[in-house]
Amino acid sequence: HAVDTPVKWTGPPVPSAGPAEAEEPFMIAQAKTVFHGFPLFPWEGEEWTGPQMLEVVQAALRDLRMDPKKGMPDTHKLSSAQAMVHMRWACADILPTPLFAFLLRLFEGPEMDLGQACDQFLTRILKGCKDSVYCSIAHPIPKAYDEVSDSRLTGAALFLRLFLLRFAKRFPPQHGFVNPTVDDAAVRSKLVEDVGDGFQSWEFMRATVDHPAAIVIRLNNKGLKAMNAVAQPNSWRAINHFYEFAITEPSVELSGHPSIFIIDLGKVSMGQYNKTNITAAAAQLQAAMFHPEPFSAFVVAHAPSIFQFGFSIAKFFLTESARDKFIILNGSASAHFHKNMGIPLEKLPVAVGGTSTTETLLSVRELLSLTTQQRAVDAHFRITGGGGGGAGGAMGHRPDGGGVGGALTRVGDSATGELMLGTTPSTSEGAAEVEFGRSNTMGEVVTLQGKLAELKGKLDEALSSKQGGEGGRQGPAVKAVMMAQTWLMTLLIFLLTVLVMLLIKRGGSFYHVDGMSTGTH
Structure with missing residues (x-):
């Protein structure tokens, strides 16, 4: 230009x-x-x-x-x-x-x-x-x-x-645009060992001519605990690889649809939505901000009715674009693909509610073995001349800097x-x-984090009053109301945490300067 x-x-x-x-x-x-x-x-x-x-x-x-x-x-x-x-x-x-x-x-x-x-x-x-x-x-x-x-x-x-x-x-x-520390095969293998089965609930759908790429989290109680137990920064590095996959899958060239992030809550019991688990999950997701966000929607499948009610309140704290981006479903994610995107169920894998038995999802181990930028590297050096980078031991080093x-x-x-x-x-x-990503400004994040802090305070207050000395004098009806309020607050905290960590990504959208995010947060 x-x-x-x-x-x-x-x-x-x-x-x-x-x-x-x-x-x-x-x-x-x-x-x-x-x-x-x-x-x-x-x-x-x-x-x-x-x-x-x-x-x-x-x-x-x-x-x-x-x-x-x-x-x-x-x-x-x-x-x-x-x-x-x-x-x-x-x-x-x-x-x-x-x-x-x-x-x-x-x-x-x-x-x-x-x-x-x-x-x-x-x-x-x-x-x-x-x-x-x-x-x-x-x-x-x-x-x-x-x-x-x-x-x-x-x-x-x-x-x-x-x-x-x-x-x-x-x-x-x-x-050659291939990082010796991040993309080396031995380093990737070590990362697979380090995270173990911590991301057992995470799978990944490749882009095809019929549907976009997707990160698919089919969460259950065991998977939630395992994810929260992965040591940092290994968890952050793994999740950034997950994001890279979604970003570099050629959805634009194939189906024309940008990638989607799916969280299926169908197998998570209500008891898991507690403050400890939510805080731990937020800590794991807080560094998933390295790249421009490519997701066209965040689909929450099999959401409990109380979760949907919580979102109906939380959405008033969001911008219109952020509200539109979250899809809360009481059934499978196939409803979004089929009804909103017009994709036939037979073109979708069973894992996301489709009927195709020939298409399977990638596991974490399979994904972490990929050098997701390799197609771009190959095309870059094929067009410009010179040798490209590779994921092998020598990493395709180019003395001329890949100029x-x-x-x-x-x-x-x-x-x-x-x-x-x-x-x-x-x-x-x-x-x-x-x-x-974001009508994505740190201002929105600050607002959401403020609301989150406020909700946490209310939850702490509710828990204290429920567990305090006056708890024994409360009647069954009052206790039931307080328990319901506690659950609702917990679910709202969970929702807002997901919004901050996944949608707004804790900063700006493209780069983090100040704690924001710089195009990559």
Whole structure:
């Protein structure tokens, strides 16, 4: 893409290499680290990622701050086409880089034209940031870090730059985009051993021409306890692999539908919805935020009636897009596939309520043996020349850093603002916002977390009063009411925890800066 009037960027360039494991561990067991007032998550170390994030934010406050007098207007008030023009201007130095080209092949499909892929990817980022390209953060550093958590204030241009830092760490260009620490066959085998049967309830549905990819959790009492017992950060690393699978499955190229996350509660007894289990499950899911969220819906199958009642209350705390994204069913997930997506039951595996006995789901062991980015790696180096990365012992290391020449650039239509070249169903306005995840701002997360804290307080109060000295003087009717209230509060906490950890992913949607999430949270 050639951009006619690019914004001058004085911050760090797009990474041409990621850090070695010896320089910065891929992931640590600490949930959050504060680095010069800037919260870092387990995969954002203080040695490489953190310092560069600070530099990027500081440069963005200089170069990307909203200022109509400098030609940087509030693009939220412009048309989508005009906002895209500004997005290209603000990211002109990013568009022709090898890292961004590989990113497009990974997220939009290995064989897709890069011009179309770029339009689709940037459109999702803009949707997630409410069509705001430039920073409207009002305060200087360090207070600015608090506002960076709001994706609309941050703006899509900064959002993308922060995401690329973490992306380079996960898919290092100098190793052919195959991470020696994460993707090595021996490392994967060790991870399988470490998690054991902890994710026995998790299975994975490949994308086909008939249906999208899906993460399928058929939870039962044993599976819930096993998942909560997996040590961190092994659990976080495994779940991030699960997300990668869903993201890199070529749903757009096949069925045209983005991926789905299914949780089947049919075999979980009511007694498991307690504070201990909920807190433990939330801790396991809190680091499942490394990639842009690809799920078009979160389907809760075989939900108890009281769970559905709880959601009818909790949904008032959500945005419209978030409400639409959660599908609560009293039956199997097939209702969503069949009724909402028009997919015949005979085209769906039995595991999700279909009737096909020929299609099976992948197990955790099978999935963790895959290098999910391999198709994108192969396509990237086939098109650009040079040897690609591999999941073997040598990891396909390329001395030239996997660099790419002019073949990756395309004189595009950035000046005209033409966005979608061959729009697919998954990139329509509604689906784009859903794929990006979140009408996804930290502001929503803070609101939900506040409600969650409030509900926890009420639950603690209810439990204390029920278990306290006055409990013996309460009649059966009062005790029954209190028990019902306790169950309801517990279910609401469970629901909001899932919303925060899976839907909003505890931060922004594309990158975590401040505790938010940077395109990957």
